[in-house]
Amino acid sequence: MAIDENRKQYLNRLEGKNYFILGDEACAYGAIYAGCDFFAGYPITPASEVAELIAEELPKAGGICIQMEDELASMSAIIGASWTNARTMTATSGPGFSLMQENIGYAIMTETPCVIVDVQRSGPSTGQATKPAQGDVLQARWGTHGDHNIIALAPNSVQECLDLMLDCFDLADIYRTPVILLMDGEIGHIRESVTMPKLSTIKHVSRKLAGPGEEVFGGSELVPGMIHYGKGHNVHVTGSTHLSSGMRDVSTQKVHDVLINRIYKKIDTNREKIVRVEKDISKNKNARVGVISYGATARPAHGAVKRARLDGIKVDFLRLITIWPFARKQVAEFSKNLDVILAPEMNLGQLSREIERFVNCDVVSVPKIGGVPHTVDEIYNAIQEVS
Amino acid sequence: MGEYRHRLMDYVREEIMPHRFCVGCGCGTVLNAFTNAIDGLDLDPAKMVCVSGIGCSSWIPSPYFKSDTLHTTHGRPIAFATGVKIMRPDLTVVVIAGDGDVAGIGGNHLIHAARRNIDLSVFMVNNMIYGMTGGQVAPTTPVGVKTSTTPHRNVEPAFKAADLVTAAGASYVARWTTYHVFPLMESMQNAIKKKGFSFIEIVSQCPENYGRRIGLRTANDFLKRFKEQSIRIEKTKNMSEEELENKIVIGKFCDMDRPEYVSELHKLTNELVEGVKKEKS
Numbered sequence: 001m002a003i004d005e006n007r008k009q010y011l012n013r014l015e016g017k018n019y020f021i022l023g024d025e026a027c028a029y030g031a032i033y034a035g036c037d038f039f040a041g042y043p044i045t046p047a048s049e050v051a052e053l054i055a056e057e058l059p060k061a062g063g064i065c066i067q068m069e070d071e072l073a074s075m076s077a078i079i080g081a082s083w084t085n086a087r088t089m090t091a092t093s094g095p096g097f098s099l100m101q102e103n104i105g106y107a108i109m110t111e112t113p114c115v116i117v118d119v120q121r122s123g124p125s126t127g128q129a130t131k132p133a134q135g136d137v138l139q140a141r142w143g144t145h146g147d148h149n150i151i152a153l154a155p156n157s158v159q160e161c162l163d164l165m166l167d168c169f170d171l172a173d174i175y176r177t178p179v180i181l182l183m184d185g186e187i188g189h190i191r192e193s194v195t196m197p198k199l200s201t202i203k204h205v206s207r208k209l210a211g212p213g214e215e216v217f218g219g220s221e222l223v224p225g226m227i228h229y230g231k232g233h234n235v236h237v238t239g240s241t242h243l244s245s246g247m248r249d250v251s252t253q254k255v256h257d258v259l260i261n262r263i264y265k266k267i268d269t270n271r272e273k274i275v276r277v278e279k280d281i282s283k284n285k286n287a288r289v290g291v292i293s294y295g296a297t298a299r300p301a302h303g304a305v306k307r308a309r310l311d312g313i314k315v316d317f318l319r320l321i322t323i324w325p326f327a328r329k330q331v332a333e334f335s336k337n338l339d340v341i342l343a344p345e346m347n348l349g350q351l352s353r354e355i356e357r358f359v360n361c362d363v364v365s366v367p368k369i370g371g372v373p374h375t376v377d378e379i380y381n382a383i384q385e386v387s
Numbered sequence: 388m389g390e391y392r393h394r395l396m397d398y399v400r401e402e403i404m405p406h407r408f409c410v411g412c413g414c415g416t417v418l419n420a421f422t423n424a425i426d427g428l429d430l431d432p433a434k435m436v437c438v439s440g441i442g443c444s445s446w447i448p449s450p451y452f453k454s455d456t457l458h459t460t461h462g463r464p465i466a467f468a469t470g471v472k473i474m475r476p477d478l479t480v481v482v483i484a485g486d487g488d489v490a491g492i493g494g495n496h497l498i499h500a501a502r503r504n505i506d507l508s509v510f511m512v513n514n515m516i517y518g519m520t521g522g523q524v525a526p527t528t529p530v531g532v533k534t535s536t537t538p539h540r541n542v543e544p545a546f547k548a549a550d551l552v553t554a555a556g557a558s559y560v561a562r563w564t565t566y567h568v569f570p571l572m573e574s575m576q577n578a579i580k581k582k583g584f585s586f587i588e589i590v591s592q593c594p595e596n597y598g599r600r601i602g603l604r605t606a607n608d609f610l611k612r613f614k615e616q617s618i619r620i621e622k623t624k625n626m627s628e629e630e631l632e633n634k635i636v637i638g639k640f641c642d643m644d645r646p647e648y649v650s651e652l653h654k655l656t657n658e659l660v661e662g663v664k665k666e667k668s
Binding site for chain 2: 006009010012013037038040059060061062063064066068069070072073074076077078079080081082083084086088102103106229230231232233234235236237238239240247248
């Protein structure tokens with residue numbers, strides 16, 4: 001998991017260079033910078049370019065990239081590999097993300113760090129296979145069954161695809177949980193200039209290990225340390241409800257209650273450490289209208305905000321970088337003096353419902369589906385309508 | 388005189404014994420054969436990972452066998468094991484799961500793992516039924532059998548898993564029954580020693596949820612039946628399909644050397660890493 005000599009040797013050739021690449025490709029480079037040891041995936045538009053670049057480059061840095069027979073197998077393989085002390089990931093899009101849900105639940109239940117890139121496309125089902133959407137926002141949150149929490153980040157530029165991959169791997173290790181990079185087909189398939197970071201500027205988090213006598217699946221800490229395979233500890237990893245020793249107990253109410261609450265709380269109570277937003281607040285702080293957006297949609301949304309200001313409309317802007325856990329406090333604060341919040345999304349209003357739960361003003365969804373992103377005009381008109 | 392302790396007790400998680408298999412279940416026999424096989428191989432369980440799925444026989448390694456354990460979602464143990472083996476080729480990775488898990492819901496992973504020839508040993512305990520869920524038809528249930536989801540009779544032909552895996556490209560394939568314990572033990576050792584994908588179909592008994600549907604109420608009834616029905620593969624060469632009906636073909640189906648997937652993968656990675664090194668110097 002550490003950045004070894006092979007990785008350094010590979011990354012030294014990149015640092016400081018500017019590449020004109022796809023969001024998918026930047027995501028792949030981000031994974032290599034993050035020390036990803038193992039990738040398993042299955043081809044799907046518009047995420048295939050992640051796998052293709054990783055297949056080309058990761059082995060040169062000493063990592064392994066394989067293509068599995070389906071998305072269920074891909075998710076399975078990265079969980080298995082993670083227990084050997086490897087940083088692991090997969091990349092997919094809506095239909096594949098749906099197939100991964102059961103094993104994402106397994107990764108949550110067994111507290112297995114791993115990263116899932118979902119380059120969202122227009123659905124349901126095969127939908128518009130090559131067109132972008134943001135329709136998996138709630139699938140990312142609630143796609144697998146049972147009570148759980150999740151971390152999901154949404155980049156809005158090609159550079160950010162690279163940068164956020166580093167955060168995804170760190171968050172996965174810190175909280176021992178699957179982390180989702182919730183991209184969209186628009187960001188995945190645009191080509192922009194990216195600066196390859198200097199390796200010395202990146203701080204890699206190391207996975208917490210269980211000390212002698214410490215339990216791998218519980219104990220006093222919200223996030224217990226891991227013991228990896230091959231150490232002679234007879235680690236027992238199961239998706240069934242288990243004691244802190246890892247041994248199954250599926251009939252005691254309290255065992256399930258304690259386990260699931262701890263797994264839930266480790267993300268919930270660290271919400272403020274995890275959540276990141278970007279604000280653009282109008283100068284005199286006297287705006288009545290706010291716009292909240294994320295991912296590709298945040299670009300025309302921010303553009304519309306800037307144009308409205310040129311026309312004298314006072315409007316604030318908030319971009320969610322962390323989608324889950326939801327930026328409750330930041331959104332509530334943002335809404336304080338506002339009369340109305342517009343929420344443009346490339347879906348029929350998935351995150352706008354979450355926004356409604358934490359604000360006292362009106363929330364107006366600005367949906368757009370059909371595989372075409374919002375134009376600046378469309379969001380500008382929506383701002384004008386409520387101003 | 389000290390207290391009696393079974394010589395294989397070190398291989399099991401003693402604290403959770405006694406086991407929960409039903410009376411007469413074949414899983415105990417398989418656990419017995421497996422621990423004996425490991426003992427005979429002089430293999431350190433600390434260097435083993437046992438992977439299982441969902442179903443009665445998945446309990447053989449998890450929780451009973453004492454090693455690192457990965458008890459996965461239904462049907463996926465081979466795919467999980469693939470990730471483990473690739474990243475830790477030095478560990479012995481064994482999958483023990485049932486026919487519903489390995490040949491039913493996880494059938495695709497089985498044939499692809501055989502095709503890749505990944506160095507895993509898969510021991511599929513075939514009791515011809517979904518036992519844990521109460522006796523539903525399996526892809527291995529013979530035609531004509533009444534199960535809880537084929538209450539009138541099963542009209543689907545059964546998978547011949549050993550034949551299937553042989554055709555898919557495995558390095559080592561065998562089929563035994565719980566009657567053939569000693570050949571099974573030896574076969575398990577050969578499977579583990581084999582570098583490549585190895586597969587043993589272990590025809591086993593479920594008196595509780597299968598036996599009572601076909602009139603075999605005890606383990607003894609089953610074992611007698613297995614003994615009568617079994618025929619060594621060497622003797623089947625000139626037999627017609629009709630003659631082989633209702634027979635359990637036992638023995639070694641294939642044993643060959645092919646390039647192993649994980650070795651090839653790491654060889655390629657090393658070449659590419661060396662390439663970067665050369666480019667630099």
